[in-house]
Amino acid sequence: MDFLPNIARTDKTLFDAMKSELKRQRSYIEMIPSENFTSLAVLEANGSVLTNKYSEGYPGKRYYGGNQFIDVVEDLARERAKKLFGVPNVNVQPYSGSPANFAVYSALCKPGDVIMGQNLQDGGHLTHGFTASMTGQFFKSVPYHVKPDGYLDIDEVRRLAVANKPKLIWVGSTAYTREFPFEEFGEIADETGAYLAADTSHISGLIVAGVHKSPVEYVHIVTTTTHKTLRGPRGAMIMVTDKGLKKDPELADKIDKAVFPGLQGGPHDNAVAGIAIALDEASKPAFKEYAKQIVKNAKALAEGLSKRGLKLVTGGTENHMILIDLTPFGKGKGIFVQEGLDAAGIVVNKNTIPQDPSSPFYPSGIRLGTPAMTTRGLKEPEMEQIAGFISEVVEQVKGYDLPEDKEQRSEALKKFRKDLAANKAIASIRERTLALCSRFPLYPELGNT
Numbered sequence: 001m002d003f004l005p006n007i008a009r010t011d012k013t014l015f016d017a018m019k020s021e022l023k024r025q026r027s028y029i030e031m032i033p034s035e036n037f038t039s040l041a042v043l044e045a046n047g048s049v050l051t052n053k054y055s056e057g058y059p060g061k062r063y064y065g066g067n068q069f070i071d072v073v074e075d076l077a078r079e080r081a082k083k084l085f086g087v088p089n090v091n092v093q094p095y096s097g098s099p100a101n102f103a104v105y106s107a108l109c110k111p112g113d114v115i116m117g118q119n120l121q122d123g124g125h126l127t128h129g130f131t132a133s134m135t136g137q138f139f140k141s142v143p144y145h146v147k148p149d150g151y152l153d154i155d156e157v158r159r160l161a162v163a164n165k166p167k168l169i170w171v172g173s174t175a176y177t178r179e180f181p182f183e184e185f186g187e188i189a190d191e192t193g194a195y196l197a198a199d200t201s202h203i204s205g206l207i208v209a210g211v212h213k214s215p216v217e218y219v220h221i222v223t224t225t226t227h228k229t230l231r232g233p234r235g236a237m238i239m240v241t242d243k244g245l246k247k248d249p250e251l252a253d254k255i256d257k258a259v260f261p262g263l264q265g266g267p268h269d270n271a272v273a274g275i276a277i278a279l280d281e282a283s284k285p286a287f288k289e290y291a292k293q294i295v296k297n298a299k300a301l302a303e304g305l306s307k308r309g310l311k312l313v314t315g316g317t318e319n320h321m322i323l324i325d326l327t328p329f330g331k332g333k334g335i336f337v338q339e340g341l342d343a344a345g346i347v348v349n350k351n352t353i354p355q356d357p358s359s360p361f362y363p364s365g366i367r368l369g370t371p372a373m374t375t376r377g378l379k380e381p382e383m384e385q386i387a388g389f390i391s392e393v394v395e396q397v398k399g400y401d402l403p404e405d406k407e408q409r410s411e412a413l414k415k416f417r418k419d420l421a422a423n424k425a426i427a428s429i430r431e432r433t434l435a436l437c438s439r440f441p442l443y444p445e446l447g448n449t
């Protein structure tokens with residue numbers, strides 16, 4: 001199969017960038033926990049003729065003609081999701097995770113209503129009421145936190161919910177390495193009359209495979225992106241549970257109306273088809289094995305890092321993710337480790353840690369995840385090897401500091417980057433990460449780059 005033969009012919013500049021991106025994905029150890037490598041079938045759906053169609057509305061109730069086959073596609077996605085997650089209602093049209101969460105707000109809340117979510121520094125998502133997100137400006141956000149040991153402070157959640165009577169509580173996060181106490185959140189929502197929404201974006205693949213407990217029994221709504229552990233195209237779903245319909249029989253209808261016409265126009269039918277494929281793939285025994293291996297790999301990586309003296313938030317992991325706390329080396333070290341790892345062929349993201357002494361742009365942690373490399377076939381022995389690479393890189397860069405002064409800061413970063421390019425130890429790790437990647441080919445069907 002030729003790689004993008006038509007783009008190659010019509011748009012050389014764009015083709016070169018896309019070919020380089022494929023090469024980058026193949027030759028780097030991808031450890032950003034929100035990323036994954038979809039199947040070729042999902043890629044095919046995403047690049048298909050379905051992108052040409054307008055289909056505002058829902059199956060059987062469209063505003064435009066010619067939707068008889070799009071209805072089949074969307075129904076397939078909805079039915080597969082209902083079955084896989086065990087819920088009575090699913091909306092597969094949200095363009096991505098953030099718009100899905102906005103739809104939940106617009107279905108349930110009025111501007112100024114009290115909402116609760118996990119504080120951003122403590123691992124919460126922007127859309128759960130952070131000030132920089134519109135969700136923190138339209139609503140009165142009361143964030144809850146993790147304890148000094150890194151685990152959610154469920155007593156604080158209860159205290160804040162009783163005192164503030166929120167309309168909506170979120171449970172779910174982008175940087176939390178432990179199982180969520182969905183049952184306790186469910187009790188708190190019942191006691192205070194709040195709607196409870198689980199945002200399972202990061203862990204939905206683990207949930208459908210049965211390696212993380214499901215929130216469905218305890219919450220009214222579940223939102224999830226489809227492109228993280230679920231390994232589908234970029235997109236999202238909003239599910240209404242039986243508990244949700246019991247609290248509010250109109251809930252599914254409110255969600256559907258909030259998505260369209262409330263916030264969106266025509267759905268991305270190419271993405272909806274990709275979601276249908278991903279859901280089918282996720283229902284197979286091979287996916288269960290995959291999800292189990294994601295967690296095994298994360299635990300092996302956590303052990304390898306701890307063994308080498310690196311400090312992890314909560315001391316380890318129960319899911320696909322690890323947070324390294326770099327404060328033993330000083331504050332704001334995330335950028336040096338991220339860039340050092342990139343130069344060594346390992347892609348991660350710097351991340352805030354609970355009670356971060358630095359800022360979100362220069363945080364003191366590193367977030368790592370195993371879903372993408374598990375898709376490529378890596379197992380525990382390779383995780384042990386990667387832990388060694390990461391620890392070597394930290395050794396190389398931990399002495400660099402970020403000056404407070406802005407001008408000095410950019411000078412310091414410039415010098416750091418120059419040093420990195422000349423660092424022989426980093427170059428030697430890069431050779432080893434390249435060798436590791438070449439043992440686990442990615443998309444061989446797409447040919448050579």
Ligand SMILES: *Cc1c(COP(=O)(O)O)cnc(C)c1O
Binds near residue numbers: 034101172225
């Ligand atoms: C990734 C993520 C989102 C947002 O998804 P986008 O597709 O990037 O908009 C929302 N909530 C959580 C918990 C996430 O991890």
